Amino acid sequence: MKRYFLVAVLIGAALLFISCSSTEAIDLVDQLRVEQDQKMDALSSQIGENEKMIADLETELSQLERGVSDLETALVGLQKEFEFTYNTLNEFVSYAGYESSEDFLTLGRDIVNVNAKIKEFNARIDSIQELMRSFLEE
Numbered sequence: 001m002k003r004y005f006l007v008a009v010l011i012g013a014a015l016l017f018i019s020c021s022s023t024e025a026i027d028l029v030d031q032l033r034v035e036q037d038q039k040m041d042a043l044s045s046q047i048g049e050n051e052k053m054i055a056d057l058e059t060e061l062s063q064l065e066r067g068v069s070d071l072e073t074a075l076v077g078l079q080k081e082f083e084f085t086y087n088t089l090n091e092f093v094s095y096a097g098y099e100s101s102e103d104f105l106t107l108g109r110d111i112v113n114v115n116a117k118i119k120e121f122n123a124r125i126d127s128i129q130e131l132m133r134s135f136l137e138e
Contacts, residue, residue, distance in 0.1 A: 086101070093104045 090101050093101045096104070098104045098107075
């Protein structure tokens with residue numbers, strides 16, 4: 001009986017020591033659980049923000065894709081208009097006796113160059129006249 005009593009006291013003492021030390025471990029585990037829960041809440045919040053940003057980016061991407069599609073459509077229309085205008089211009093140029101619009105454009109560039117040279121010539125004449133006036137005044 002003494003043995004059973006002694007074993008019971010020892011088991012009780014062991015359980016008392018275990019319960020004292022286990023409350024510290026439970027407190028530590030609870031503290032770690034609270035910290036992990038806070039971290040999980042922060043991560044969940046960040047995930048929600050990131051999902052919202054992704055949704056916004058997808059919306060912007062779809063708008064950009066629609067814009068690109070509209071620009072491509074407009075480009076095709078402009079190409080058709082350019083071809084029509086170019087062909088019409090070539091037709092009008094051929095009525096004037098030129099073989100292509102390039103010949104006509106070359107004539108236009110030549111006229112512009114001649115006008116520029118005339119302006120340079122007039123500027124030289126003006127400077128010569130100014131020099132002659134200053135020479136005669138002296």
